[in-house]
Amino acid sequence: MCTDNPGVWEYIANWARKHSIWVLAYGTGCGAIELPPTMTSRYDAERFGLRGAATPRQADLLIISGYLATKSLKRVIRTYEQMYDPKYVMALGSCTINGGMYWDSYNTIKKLDLYIPVDVYVAGCMPRPEAIIQGIISLQKRIEEGKAEGAKKYRENIEWYKKNQREVLGDDFLPDYTWNFEGGI
Amino acid sequence: MNYIEELKQRLDGMFSPEKSYFPKDNLLSITVSNSNVRGALAHLKDVEGFKHFVMLSCVDWLEDGKFELVYIVWHPEKKVNVAVKTLIDRENPEFHSLHDMWRQLCTYEREIWEMYGVNFIGHPRLEEFILENWKGMPPMRRDFDTLHYVNEHYEWREGREENYKPRDYIGEAFDEWRRK
Numbered sequence: 237m238c239t240d241n242p243g244v245w246e247y248i249a250n251w252a253r254k255h256s257i258w259v260l261a262y263g264t265g266c267g268a269i270e271l272p273p274t275m276t277s278r279y280d281a282e283r284f285g286l287r288g289a290a291t292p293r294q295a296d297l298l299i300i301s302g303y304l305a306t307k308s309l310k311r312v313i314r315t316y317e318q319m320y321d322p323k324y325v326m327a328l329g330s331c332t333i334n335g336g337m338y339w340d341s342y343n344t345i346k347k348l349d350l351y352i353p354v355d356v357y358v359a360g361c362m363p364r365p366e367a368i369i370q371g372i373i374s375l376q377k378r379i380e381e382g383k384a385e386g387a388k389k390y391r392e393n394i395e396w397y398k399k400n401q402r403e404v405l406g407d408d409f410l411p412d413y414t415w416n417f418e419g420g421i
Numbered sequence: 422m423n424y425i426e427e428l429k430q431r432l433d434g435m436f437s438p439e440k441s442y443f444p445k446d447n448l449l450s451i452t453v454s455n456s457n458v459r460g461a462l463a464h465l466k467d468v469e470g471f472k473h474f475v476m477l478s479c480v481d482w483l484e485d486g487k488f489e490l491v492y493i494v495w496h497p498e499k500k501v502n503v504a505v506k507t508l509i510d511r512e513n514p515e516f517h518s519l520h521d522m523w524r525q526l527c528t529y530e531r532e533i534w535e536m537y538g539v540n541f542i543g544h545p546r547l548e549e550f551i552l553e554n555w556k557g558m559p560p561m562r563r564d565f566d567t568l569h570y571v572n573e574h575y576e577w578r579e580g581r582e583e584n585y586k587p588r589d590y591i592g593e594a595f596d597e598w599r600r601k
């Protein structure tokens with residue numbers, strides 16, 4: 237391992253990561269309906285190296301497709317914490333940005349990035365597959381430049397994220413073992 | 422006289438509803454007293470043949486201080502719906518559970534208990550259903566102030582309030598398009 241020049245290795249690794257993003261599409265909101273056409277022959281996202289993953293532990297990219305009720309936020313956090321590094325989050329639709337049309341709903345969160353780090357937002361209600369692909373491409377750019385550091389941010393600011401999560405979910409929200417073990421999240 | 426009108430006359434005679442009318446062609450709505458609900462539903466199910474239970478819902482008449490429970494049943498052969506309605510007090514709302522007549526009422530009653538706070542006496546399992554850790558007023562009541570709740574519990578992203586109305590923004594183009 238060439239430790240005195242990690243930049244090169246990092247560069248190669250990022251190049252490889254960029255071309256093999258495995259997606260965990262967690263269909264929380266209406267945006268989930270845009271993912272099948274994105275993945276299948278019409279828009280064929282596999283040409284960008286994108287493909288579905290069966291479980292969080294095999295996935296690199298978590299696509300959150302729309303509004304999150306506090307109940308599903310709990311599951312999303314759990315899922316996110318089960319994913320291995322490197323991991324990225326794409327938030328689809330205006331609901332994840334500012335609540336969208338559920339702005340005054342009693343059980344949907346209004347700002348996703350308070351609870352988990354988001355690497356790329358795709359605006360729209362709902363975003364078309366072209367927009368999703370655009371989002372993927374900009375995510376790939378960020379990965380290549382080494383800027384998609386959401387997981388690192390989460391690790392470094394875990395106290396802050398946990399505080400925010402606790403605020404909406406209440407105290408008995410998640411078992412500690414999904415994040416509090418040796419070696420990180 | 423067709424089937425549904427005969428049915429209306431029979432039910433009027435038996436259960437003396439406060440109100441019975443046809444909101445739609447194949448829907449008969451009768452509002453009966455609390456004690457007649459079970460009788461009316463049993464009659465419809467066992468004698469008239471309304472085998473299928475469609476749904477139970479709850480209407481919040483805030484101004485009158487009442488909740489209205491609406492039981493809808495369906496006759497598969499005659500293709501007719503009947504809505505059996507009853508009014509209960511909004512303060513301390515209570516009603517007897519009818520889960521023994523149709524099993525699916527368990528779920529409906531549990532949901533209404535959670536969302537409106539109606540206590541169904543005799544229900545086997547009135548416990549948390551859709552919400553998690555909910556404290557305070559049931560959220561589907563009309564006096565539950567969602568905006569107030571949201572302001573207390575969530576953070577807004579700044580910038581939302583400055584947004585222009587789409588109608589103003591697209592105004593001219595929209596008018597032009599309409600004129601075409």
Ligand code: SF4
Binds near residue numbers: 302360
């Ligand atoms: S942004 Fe629109 S399409 Fe997406 S989840 Fe919200 S309401 Fe549904």
